[in-house]
Structure formats: C-alpha cells, structure tokens
Amino acid sequence: MAAAKLLLLSALAVLLLVLLPSAAAIGTADGSEEWGYVEVRPKAHMFWWLYRSPHRVENGTTPWPTVLWLQGGPGASGAGYGNFMEIGPLDTDLKPRATTWLNKDNPVGTGFSYVEGGNTSLLARTDAKAASDLTALLIKLYRDNKRLQGSPLYIVAESYGGKFAVTTALVALQAIGNGQLKAKLGGVALGDSWISPEDSVLSWGPLLYEMSRIDESGLQQCNSIAQKIKAQLKANKYADAEKSWEDLESAVLEQSNFVNFYNLLKDESSDDATTLTLAGGKRVRKEGYTSYLGSKATREGGLDGLMDTVIKAKLGIVPKNFTWGQQSGDVFEALEGDFMKPRIHEVDELLKLGVDVTIYSGQLDLICATKGTLDWVQKLKWDGLKKFNSSPRKPLYCKGGETGTQGFVRSYKNLKFYWILGAGHMIPIDNPCPALTMLGDITQSPAQ
Template identity: 60%
Template structure:
C-alpha cells in the first residue's frame, strides 16, 4: 500500500551520482570491500525466484561495546511496492529522488537494508512471469523467502552478525514483518540463521484489515469528510466485509474492500486515504499509488502504486520510475536486461489477493509472548491504517502484559528545543506504542524529526542522545 513518486533526474545530479560528488552514500561499492559504504546483490531464494537487496553502512556509526550499532531491515507495503525505491529514495535512505542528501536519513541511527519483497517487486523477479507458482501466495511464504535472503546475507558475514537486526515495516509490510519475525526466530533457534533479532516495528501496518475498514466510517464522519449517509453506507459495507472474513471468504473480502474505498471516495469527494486533511492526489508524497489498477481488477489499488505528482517544494518534481529504470539501474550494473523495475508488481498483488485481508494479530501476539520487542507506531492523519483501527486490534491481543500496557501513562514527544507536542508514547515490558501527531500514512516523510528520534529509541542506537 504505497505510492510511487515522480522526479526528473537533472544532469547535474546525474553527474554527481557518477563522479562522487554526493558524499560517500552514492559511491559504487564492491561487496568484497570491507570498508564499503554500500553493497547490493541478488539472492535466489527459490529456484527461478530472485530477490534484490541493497545495504547501506552508516557514516554516522558510533562504536560502543555496550550498545552495538543496529541494522534496520525496511519492509515496504503494497503488496508489490518497492523498498529499494520508495522506502529508500522517498522516505529514509541517504538520498532523495533528486539524488540530494536527506538530512533525516535513518542512517544517522543505524545501517539500512532495503529489499524488494516479495519476489516480483521492484528489481526482484521470477524467471517465468507466466508461472504463477513462482510468486508467493501468502505472507508466510513471503517470510520464508525473506528468511532465505537473511541467511545468505548474514551467515557469511560475521561483522553483520554482531549488529542486532530490527525489522521495520510500513503498511502491508507489517504483515510481512510479523510473519518474518517468527520465521527468523525459528531459523535462529535451529541454527540455520546467524543473527540477533533486536525487534519488530509496525508502522501504520495492515495487521487487521477488519478493524481498519470498520474504523473508516466513524473516523471520516468525525472529521467531517463523511455525512450520516456516507457513514451508513460505509458501515454497511464494512459489516459485509466483517462477515466475509468470519466465513473465510478472503478473496471476496478483498473485492468488497475495493468497493468500500470507492463508496468512501464518492461520499467524501475523494478524501486522501493517506491523509484525511487532503483530497486524493494533493500530497506529493502520499499522492501516488497506481498503475497496477489498470492491470488488475481492483481499481482502488490505484491508491497504492502510482506516480508522484510534481512536488510543490523547491527543487521538487520528477519520476521515480524513470530514476529507478535509468540512473539507479546504471549505477547498480547487475539488473538483468529483461527486468524492469516494478514490472511484475501487479502480479505480486494479484497472487496475494487471497491473503490480503487475512489478519496477522496472532503473529504479533506470538512475537510478544516470545519476548521480542514489538513497537507499533501510527500517524494521526492516516485513514487506510487509521490509529483507531490499530488500537482496536491491539485490544484483541492475548498477551499477558496487555492490561498493564493499557493502564500505563503516555509520555509526550518533542523535537529538539521545540516544545510543541509532536506525539505520545508508552511502553510496558517489550511492547511500545507511538502516536505521531501531524503525520499521515508516511510517518518518516510527514514528521521526519520525530520519526528519527523514534527509530533511535527503538533500535537503542548509540547515536541517540
């Protein structure tokens, strides 16, 4: 459930990319260089299924024996949205889509590992796109592939094994994160995977589709984007989805979800599902998400994968698709000639249709029971994964510490010397929750300062103050 963004790469930025003028983060590094700032590659996670990864080593690394430097694995949503493209260049990586340094990059707190997951997403690909069996059909299958990727990357690198890995997800990526967390733990316990799992962070994550669709009507009525008629229609369709999920009709529920988004869009004059203060298409960051909608039957999926409108900010504007299939492809050198960035993304979503509406609350419960640090964070202005829906599925957890967590007090969040309240947080044992004010679905973009502080706290980064 993400959006693609459009920027034209200037000749100057292109030149800087290839001549080393944009700091060390844009240097082409060889995987054999121990001091390399970057490396990337493919892992054949299954026969004929190839997953692309890109690792950035932080130039801000702090050596502290008592607090090892962390690694963040970023998982994008969709399903079918590219972490290597969107998460990297649009949200938390070292460069933005104009190939300019990002001051709020999460490299300030950790190393960053981006993947194009599941296979078929971004630069990842299957050798025969007509063979549906090569694509994953469930979140669990996606987690198995990701575990194979981690085994290949970490088992051969003792230095990486010394750093705790934090799985940080956005949107549908949260379902992958929950299943991967359990899969990775199993592999670690059996000795197949050599890494330290530091925790799992679920950002505006599609953990319980039922709770989210039930929240849409009341939320939008409360902020005046729906009237009573719109609320009635929304609630009626949401109840239909609830019954379909109860009956195990997951494919039908996905179709009904699409219809519900259409109803709400019509009744609200096209509210932006990623920021209820805006109309769809207004925000240059959350304004995208489509192209797949022209290929698959879910027309409302256009909210998740599309092209970004020209930015209203100075120097903004461009095309992420062109960047990834142009300058970045040339930089990487290893993308097969017959592979187009995002070329199989529509198939990724289509094949996962039967799992799209399946909840992953039990997996979160199991992670908590196993003592894994689980962080949940949500943007105040998000609709698609509304805070109201997130709080509803959290209340369904069977974790023994839930009552104490709910009874604990929240603490306000600030940035620097600014005393304006930017959010709230509370924790109990290994569960943590962040309410991020003034942010929509894309928290690191809407509130970069608070997001950076938050990720520093989540990862216990030595760079955090």
C-alpha cells in the first residue's frame, strides 16, 4: 500500500467578511504538515493543507505519490470533512485514525477559503472556473515546493468533487504541457461522483423499488419526474432540471418514509427529514451531504466546534472572527447553473489522453447509485470500452479473506471500476479497508 502525501483543499471556500492577504506557507516544526493560502485570482483566496505520511521513506529513486482530495457538495470542505471525518490522520476527537490514507503508504467560498468582503460575485459559477482556480493553486504550490515536483499527483474525488476532478485534470494537463505547472498527473479517481445527473436520477426509482423502500405507486412517481428531468436536460434547460431534481428528492423522501440518500439501508435523521423549506417564499435546499457527515462527529460541538476552535488556533492564519460552516450555501447556489450538467465528455477526454481513470462506487449509495454510474460509463466513446466490458471482475478481500468478499474490480488499459460492498456514499467511512486496497492499487507504491 502506498505511503503518500495528502493534499486537502477547501477549494471553493467559505465566505469571509474581512480582508486577509494571502499568507505564506507555514506548518509544523517536523515538516509533517504544511498549510497556507493562495490568491488564485484577485480577491479570491484558496486554503490548502498538506500532510506527509510518517511511513514515507526517501530512497532517492522512486517518487512517492501525492493524493489531492476533492470534496463534494458543492460547497463542502475537504480540509474539514475529508480530513477529520474520512481520510486524514486524526478523527474529530483528534485521535489517530487507523484507516487514514496516509497509512497507504473545493471552489473558493468553501471551508477556510474565501472571497474578500463576502462578495458572492467573486465565487466560481462554473465547473470550469473552479478548475481554473484549483489549477492556479497547484501551479503556485508546485513552483514553491520542489519535493512536490517529483511526486506523481493523483486527484481523488467524492460526490460533486468528481466534476471538479475531471475538469481540473484537463486544465492541469494544459498547464503541464505549456510549462506552467511543474507536475506529473498520475491519475484521477472518481468516488460516487455526480458525473451524469441524468443517469443518477433515473436509477433512483428502480433501486428503491427493488430494495422495498417504495411501492409501485412510488416507483411510477419517481420515474415520471426522472423522465421529466431527462427531457429538460436534453433541451439544455438546466435550471428547470435542477428544480425538478428537488421535486424528485422530495418525492423519494415522502414515498420511502425518509430513506437516507447516502446509505439506503438507513433513514434520514429527524433534522434532515425535510430537504426543501420555504425561506421568504424561496425554495431552499437543506444540504443533507454535510449534515450526514456532521452527524458522525463524536466530539462535543461536532465538526463545526472543532474547526472553529482548536483547528483555527493551530493554523494561525484564519481570522478570529471567521466562522467555519458545514457547507457554503452561497457556493452551492453559485454553481446551480452547472449542477445538472454532465461531465461524461471530460472523462472520455482523459481516457483518450491516456490518463489513468478509476471509478469507484459504494453498493449502498443512492444519490450517485452504482447502477447510474455503470449506465454513464456505457455512454463513453473511448475505444477500449468494449474490451473493458468483457474483462473479468476480480474479487477484493481484506484481512486475508476472513471478512469475506469486500468488493470487485474490473480493469482494461487505463480504466478501472471498483464495486465496494457494504458502503454508501462515503466509502472511506463505511468500509475503509477495500478503499485503502484500491488506493494502493491506484498509486502503485514502491513500499509495502
């Protein structure tokens, strides 16, 4: 398994109401952590946090991988949720995480990132702009950090972060090609990603019906709204499709007695049971993604309390009057125009360019269900798709097979697909062992 460097970004960041100049990188005395801000464009500041694995040994010959983690939402923070809830070295009680990805060894307005003066017009409003911002950050980091330059970069994403990952990878490749970014792209991994909203929503009704969460009437209602979304997307009516998506979520919750979108074996909590509320006559979506993650925080005060006290004090560069939030609704709203747009074409482009693409999906996820993911994969125009489909699936095991089959993997050339059993949307939380096995396979570390 790969000993890696782990780069966590609040790339699309939380809004800040004060001015703060971009700070130079600072970190721990032993060099195991670094963090800082980069002004990716005028008045837009992106926060980053870099960990180095304690298992990493410099041998002078083989470069070690760097894993860039991109959170979903859009508007959730990788430096918060991904770090302390899923893959970082410490949990929300600041105790060592046995399954940290270091053992395998974003947009502005999210997390600790911010735009000056709280000016929402400065937020990224397209996936392409978010990718441009993230690439600007990478250019600065790789220019200033020589150790990163020799380390292959693996962009690993979850949920909406998958859309950021594929768009960023393409922009980064251009920057590498013209000499702006001194990096080598090792690959892209898309975890339970919102790559094709159409295929995702079309899978909801049938999956819930097969799992006994809805009846025939519920199936008919869900399928009807999903077909409406399909027609709206075909007509490029993305704003209308987003509103219909909200209607479909409401129908799913009502017909299923509040199934959890991130693990369909569970129910939504009472706090998250209503995803649509009225605020001054305007429909506002409650962000269940970050609420789900936040509900798993055991520390008193939850993740918000941790980020606003201990972590802010440790970092030393976040303004005292800044409040870290579970999710930036402003970021979500800014990206509404792109929210329902597919990114299948971008995956195709990466495959054609020879970039290693890994797709991984949790068996129990509903929001980005495996069936929907498999359906959009079949829409790829990549010339290796037919042979990929006929390649055998290989089982995944953990602990010498004592725990039984934990998943499956199929691969051909530069495309891999992982089926992860016993996990929902947040695979590193629900079933970390096969996720770590996958990471080691993807990064092909020289150390075991």
